[in-house]
Amino acid sequence: MVQIHNASFRYSGGEGLELVNFNVDPGEFIFLTGDSGAGKSTILKLIYMDIFPQTGHVIVNNYNSLNIKKREIPFLRRKLGIVFQDFKLLHDRDVFANVAFALEVTGTRKRDIKRKVLRVLAEVGLNHKRNKMPRQLSGGEQQRVVIARALVNEPFILLADEPTGNLDPTATAEVMGLLERINVRGTAVLMATHNIQLIQSQNRRIVTIEKGIVK
């Protein structure tokens, strides 16, 4: 499903990843952890093919980093759900429109958009706030909107980069609970975080990365 084989990647500054190997199996829940600057975000970028490894390769579904075409990348991303620490919501439109956006840009029919958005908003518990603007929501609620947007295309894996980084403990617990539920339903979750306490409380597979090397 996701396989990273001997992947190395160096930014122009010389920092990066060294011979990374690891797989994500269907339905798995993995914490990716390590100090700031260790290379967690870089691994996620390799998976959503924002960058390509200079040695080795990355396989996501039936796409291989060695031979994927540029025009195929959008179609790969439709099968991934991507969540960031900074929410990246569009502030010029309400919650419903923010989630619907992910379907509109992939050419879904209007009728289906409404149905799918309402269902996914119910899943993250925000149906009653669908007409609010993002700025009118708390941080935790905004992050749940982002998760709803990531889920609406029914991805097989959710890539979450510090999704709780900006949240207080209550909101963090809410978001973690949501990710659990999503995972139970069969979606794999790969979550990057340096919050050690958070991951110790969960009984999950942990991949630790130190200075670009997976331990």
Add this chain to the structure above:
Amino acid sequence: MFYSIREGFAGLIRAKVASTITITVISLSLVLVGFFLIFIFNATRLVDTIQNRIELEVFIDNSFTPEQTEVLRNSINYMAGVLQVTYVSKEQAMEIYKKFFNEDDFEILDENPLPASFQIKLIKEYRNSKMANQIIQQIAQLDGVDDIEFRNDILVTIEKYMDYLMIGILTAGNLLLIGAVALVSNTIKLVILSRIRIIETMRLVGATKGFIRRPFIFEGIFQGVFGAILSILFFYITVKIIDVEIPGIIVVNSYIYLMLFGLGLFLGAIGSILAMQRFLKF
């Protein structure tokens, strides 16, 4: 609620300001290009008028009979490059002379001293000094030709500088166009920069390049067309005003307006495509 309405309104104004700037830049570029086009158009028109006036004057031997003259006329008429041969008799030459100088110098003479002549018009391809001289040499060899007049000093001057002028004009025109494209695309780039977030989001949720680009290109085209209309209006009014003051000094045909319109469209589209390029590396 009040805050978000205000914020939304601010966003609207922001986009409007950016659009206004883009349209202004496009129409200013087009005004520059338009001056250039109008200059070239009127300059070529002038050169054409001069070239169209090119004529040879062949003076006929005084002793020639009408029959011999007719033979000469036919020989000239059948030469390659000759469009039209007009006979000017001695009497007609005198008439023209009198009209021109408005006096009667020759009254004391018994005989009309002015020779009869042929006025020869050349076809377009022969209206340059090289080809004209070729014909002159041919005519000079014919019987009964006394002298051939060909006033070609203006022609030679034009020909001498025409090539340089053409190279200069083409270079300047291309530089102008490249400058306009760079200016417009950089202006649009600034506008797009303010929407980098929406572009980023589109990329992450799997929008294709075309999907992301299309609205921006349309926006560019609309702005280009709007800018073109403004510049066309500017020239239309300016030429009208000048024409009232000095009629006929400048001519602007509708092709120039059409070209400005096309260029505006092109500038808007190319400008936004180039501006997008940087943000669409997947």
